[in-house]
Amino acid sequence: MNSTTAPSPRVLAYRPEIDGLRTVAVLPVILFHAGFMFFSGGFVGVDIFFVISGYLITSILAAEIAQGHFSILKFYERRARRILPALFFVIIATLPFALLWMLDSDIQNLGRSIMSVAVFASNLFFWRNTDYFDPAAGEQPLLHTWSLAVEEQYYIFFPLFLLLAWRLKKPGLTLFILVITCVSLALAEWGATYHPAVNFYLLPTRAWELLAGSLTAMVLFRQPGTPAAPDGFSLVKAALAITGAGLVLYSVFGFDETTPFPSLYTVVPVLGTCLIILFASPHCVTGKVLSLKPMVWIGLLSYSAYLWHQPLFALYRLSPLQFSNNDQIIFPLLIVVVFLLAWFSWKYIEAPFRYKNRISQKGVFRWAVASIVLLLGIGGTLNAVYKPVADLMAVQVQDCEGYDAGGSELACKKIGTGSRLVVLFGDSHVLPLVDAFSEDPAMTYMFVSIPGCPPLVGLERYDGIGNSSNCDKPGQLAHYAQQIASLQPEKIILVGRWTLYMHGWQKKNVLQKKHHLLQLETGETGLTPQQVVARGVDATVEFFGRTAPQSTLFILEQVPDIQMFGHVKAVVSALGDSVPRTAIDAWDEGEMSMLADEANGGALRVIRTKQYFCNAASCEIGKDKRFYYLDDNHLSASGAKLLSEPLKMAINP
Known part of the structure; x- marks a missing residue:
C-alpha cells in the first residue's frame, strides 16, 4: 500500500530493511483478507504502511527543503508517477469480471466507488457505505483504496505545512509535529468509542500514524539535509529493534476485528514500526532478516500486491468458482496469482513511468488528468446506466x-x-x-x-x-x-x-x-x-x-x-434458481x-x-432471470412482491 517514490541516493540512502518492512506490512493484510484465521490482526499492515510513508516522505521533503531544491510540482509529479499507473491499470482490469459477476445494484455501487477513487476520496465513500469488518466488505473490489485516499489527502497538506514550519528549526518543528500527533491520537481514542466508522476511515484520526513516521524521520535527520540511517552496532539498539519487531508481530497475531481501531491499541504496531526504522541496521538480527533478498523482493512488489489482492479475492467471492468448496487450495493459489500480477504491473506499469527520459513531467500530468477523467467517465456511466435499480x-x-x-x-x-x-x-x-x-x-x-x-x-x-x-x-x-x-x-x-x-x-x-x-x-x-x-x-x-x-x-x-451459499448471482450461476432447504x-x-x-x-x-x-426440498431464489435478492439476504423488488x-x-x- 505504501506508495512513495524511491528518491535519488543524494537525498535518501537506500535502506533494504525498509523494503523488508513493507513485506511485513503487506503479507498480513493479504492473509487477513484471504481469511486465514491465524492472522486475525493482519489489518495492522495498513498502519505499518502509514508509518513507513510518513517516514520516507518526511525524510525526502526535509532533505530537499534543507538543500534548497524543494519543488511542490516535482513532489506531485513523483506521486503521480508512483501512484496512478498501477492503480488505474488494476481498476480497468477488474471491470470486465465485475460486470460479469456483480448484480446491477453492486455495479452501480462500483461505479460510485471508481469515481471516488479517481479523486482520492474513496475513504469518504466507504465510510458512508461499508463497514470494513462487515463480511460483505469482502465483496467490494476497491475497498482497500480507502488507505490510498488517506495518504493522498495527507500529502495535500503535509508538504506545505513542512515548508512553512521549517523556520522553527529541528527541535521546534519536532515538538510541533509531536503535539499534532498527540491531538490526532487522542481524537482516534475518542472516536473508537463514539464514532467508530468515522474513526476508521478518515484522515483526522489516522494522521497521527503518518506523523509518527514523520517524527521518526526528524529524529534521524541530520544537517545539512542528509537523513541518517541507523549506524553501528550496540546491544541497546539491537534490543530496541527486536522489541519493535515483537510489537508488530504481537499486533498481527494478537489483535482481531473486535480490537478498537485506530485507538491506543494502534500505538503497539505504530511504535513497533518506528523502533524498527530507528534501530534496525545491517549490523543487527532484525535488520539482517528484513534485508534478506526474498523480503526485499516482496517489499518492492508490495504496492502492486496491495492493489491486486482485494479485487482478486472479491471477484472470487462473487464468482461461481466459490462453489468448488476448495477454498483451502484456491486462496493460496490466488495469493500466488496476486504476486505474479504484482510483478507484472511493477515491471511493465510502475517502473516505466518512473523514468523521466521516457515520459516528461508535462506528459505525466497530461496522462494523469486524462486517466482521472476516464475513470470519472467510467464510474459515472456505470452509476447512470444501472440507476434504474431501486436503491x-x-x-x-x-x-x-x-x-x-x-x-x-x-x-x-x-x-x-x-x-x-x-x-x-x-x-x-x-x-x-x-x-x-x-x-x-x-x-x-x-x-x-x-x-x-x-x-x-x-x-x-x-x-x-x-x-x-x-x-x-x-x-x-x-x-x-x-x-x-x-x-x-x-x-x-x-x-x-x-x-x-x-x-x-x-x-x-x-x-x-x-x-x-x-x-x-x-x-x-x-x-x-x-x-x-x-x-x-x-x-x-x-x-x-x-x-x-x-x-x-x-x-x-x-x-x-x-x-451460507453466497451472493445470489453467483449462486444462481452455480446452482440454478433454487437451493436446498x-x-x-x-x-x-x-x-x-x-x-x-x-x-x-x-x-x-x-x-x-x-x-x-420454499417447498419441502428447496427454496427458490430467482425465476426467469429475476433474482429475489439484492445480495445474500436483502430482498429485491421481485422478492418483495412475493410477500x-x-x-x-x-x-x-
Whole structure:
C-alpha cells in the first residue's frame, strides 16, 4: 500500500530493511483478507504502511527543503508517477469480471466507488457505505483504496505545512509535529468509542500514524539535509529493534476485528514500526532478516500486491468458482496469482513511468488528468446506466415529516396519506418491503429502518466495531420504539434478520467473532444469543402493549437467508434458481422456535413467509432471470412482491 517514490541516493540512502518492512506490512493484510484465521490482526499492515510513508516522505521533503531544491510540482509529479499507473491499470482490469459477476445494484455501487477513487476520496465513500469488518466488505473490489485516499489527502497538506514550519528549526518543528500527533491520537481514542466508522476511515484520526513516521524521520535527520540511517552496532539498539519487531508481530497475531481501531491499541504496531526504522541496521538480527533478498523482493512488489489482492479475492467471492468448496487450495493459489500480477504491473506499469527520459513531467500530468477523467467517465456511466435499480437503502429519514430520527443511521419511507396507519419497524430488511405494497387511498404505510439493529427494546449491540453506533448504547432502541408508539398506528409489524442476531454471520473466509450480536441493557450475563433475542421480543410486546394498546402487533418471519451459499448471482450461476432447504432450516431453527413460542402466547401474531419461497426440498431464489435478492439476504423488488399476499392478509384479515 505504501506508495512513495524511491528518491535519488543524494537525498535518501537506500535502506533494504525498509523494503523488508513493507513485506511485513503487506503479507498480513493479504492473509487477513484471504481469511486465514491465524492472522486475525493482519489489518495492522495498513498502519505499518502509514508509518513507513510518513517516514520516507518526511525524510525526502526535509532533505530537499534543507538543500534548497524543494519543488511542490516535482513532489506531485513523483506521486503521480508512483501512484496512478498501477492503480488505474488494476481498476480497468477488474471491470470486465465485475460486470460479469456483480448484480446491477453492486455495479452501480462500483461505479460510485471508481469515481471516488479517481479523486482520492474513496475513504469518504466507504465510510458512508461499508463497514470494513462487515463480511460483505469482502465483496467490494476497491475497498482497500480507502488507505490510498488517506495518504493522498495527507500529502495535500503535509508538504506545505513542512515548508512553512521549517523556520522553527529541528527541535521546534519536532515538538510541533509531536503535539499534532498527540491531538490526532487522542481524537482516534475518542472516536473508537463514539464514532467508530468515522474513526476508521478518515484522515483526522489516522494522521497521527503518518506523523509518527514523520517524527521518526526528524529524529534521524541530520544537517545539512542528509537523513541518517541507523549506524553501528550496540546491544541497546539491537534490543530496541527486536522489541519493535515483537510489537508488530504481537499486533498481527494478537489483535482481531473486535480490537478498537485506530485507538491506543494502534500505538503497539505504530511504535513497533518506528523502533524498527530507528534501530534496525545491517549490523543487527532484525535488520539482517528484513534485508534478506526474498523480503526485499516482496517489499518492492508490495504496492502492486496491495492493489491486486482485494479485487482478486472479491471477484472470487462473487464468482461461481466459490462453489468448488476448495477454498483451502484456491486462496493460496490466488495469493500466488496476486504476486505474479504484482510483478507484472511493477515491471511493465510502475517502473516505466518512473523514468523521466521516457515520459516528461508535462506528459505525466497530461496522462494523469486524462486517466482521472476516464475513470470519472467510467464510474459515472456505470452509476447512470444501472440507476434504474431501486436503491432503497439510500432512502432518507426526511421522507417521514415530523419523525424524530434520534440517530444518524435511521432511514424512513412513507407511502400514501390514508387514515389507517401501518408501521413496518425493523432493521435494513424493512426498506425492500416497500415494493410489496401499492397505493391505497385508505392506508398509510410507514417503513422505519435502523440498519443492523433489531426492533427490540431492552437490548443493545456490543461489538462496537463499525456500524453499531446507532444501537450500542442503552435506551437507543427504546427511543425508536417510543417514536413508533407515539404515532398510535393501527398495526405494527416487526421486521428483522433474526438469525443474524442469534448466530452472527455464516460466511466462508470471514474473520468475525461477535458482529451484530446483542446483550441485555440490564447487563445480565450467562444467556445465549437466542435467549437474549427472545427476552427482547417479550420486552417489546410488553412495551407496545403499554405504550400503544390499540395497535395490533405482528412479527414477520425472516425470509430464507442464503448467506451460507453466497451472493445470489453467483449462486444462481452455480446452482440454478433454487437451493436446498435443509441448510436454511438448520440455520433458522432458533428463529422458528422463538416464533412458535410467540404464536402460542398470542400477544404477537406471526406472518409466515417461507412457504412463498420454499417447498419441502428447496427454496427458490430467482425465476426467469429475476433474482429475489439484492445480495445474500436483502430482498429485491421481485422478492418483495412475493410477500404482498401474506402482508395484505395480516393488514386486512
